[in-house]
Amino acid sequence: MASKMTPSSYAVLALLYLKPWTGYELTQQAQRSLRYAWPKSTRLLYSEPKKLVERGYATTYKEKAGNRSRNVYEITPEGRLALAVWTQSRTQPPRMEIEALLRLLFADHGSTQDLFRALDELEADIGEHHQAIVELMASYLEGGHPFPERTHLSVLFATFQIDMFKAIERWIEFARGEIAEWQTTKDLGMDPRTETLTRLLANDQTPLNK
Structure with missing residues (x-):
């Protein structure tokens, strides 16, 4: 069974809408762009792309990087639809942690x-x-x-x-x-x-x- 989608999942999906990313690139971009609105640990963010692939919202392919290969994640049409549905759903109540x-x-x-x-x-x-x-x-x-x-x-x-x-x-x-x-x-x-x-x-x- 695929893991439950969370706001973090949708945030990563929205980043994939912009362009394909490797897992590392996606985590770095998420930390830069989300840290003031939705701060999450690197470990949690790194697990999100795999969750999206399980749900069919993203695909992955290998890309050569020197002598090594790396996984690149890309949004699917189903992922684009899921993102549109999420933007129309009820938001979670705000939380402040200081x-x-x-x-x-x-x-x-x-x-x-x-x-x-x-x-x-x-x-x-x-x-x-x-x-x-x-x-x-x-x-x-x-x-x-x-x-x-x-x-x-x-x-x-x-x-x-x-x-x-x-x-x-x-x-x-x-x-x-x-x-x-x-x-x-x-x-x-x-x-x-x-x-x-x-x-x-x-x-x-x-x-x-x-």
Whole structure:
């Protein structure tokens, strides 16, 4: 029985729609183009083309590379149809995984310095991603998009990414100011400042917009 199709499967299938790839090329391209929207391990991505072949959504053939041969994957008509059907299906609910936020939720097991360090690390990581997208957009202006006919899609996606990165950077600055007023991470409860923030949030407002 063929393995169940997942969003990762369809993402790899969409890459095959663009052109045939070797397994290695496909994995590298997936990591470049999907890492900000659908980050997955190399091992998982490498298994997806075989799953597509099992379902008849892709075929594979041998290609000479020096003294060696390698498998090249190519989408089939059935794969093109499956991709079209997927684009019309219900999307999965969004998920966010940021370990620094997990550390915040359980910060009462550590110190404020531990929390500051987690925020510093988050800021460094987000800053790196932010700068990478800015540089990528600059390369597009020089004709650097590998599939220029798809530039409008990449740029619209990049607007989401940059806005998200800026929002996280603003929140980090705000969180540092709040934590700086804490003597400890433990047992502060509903103190006056927390009550003020809670009332804002209960009215669908945020102090970051003030």
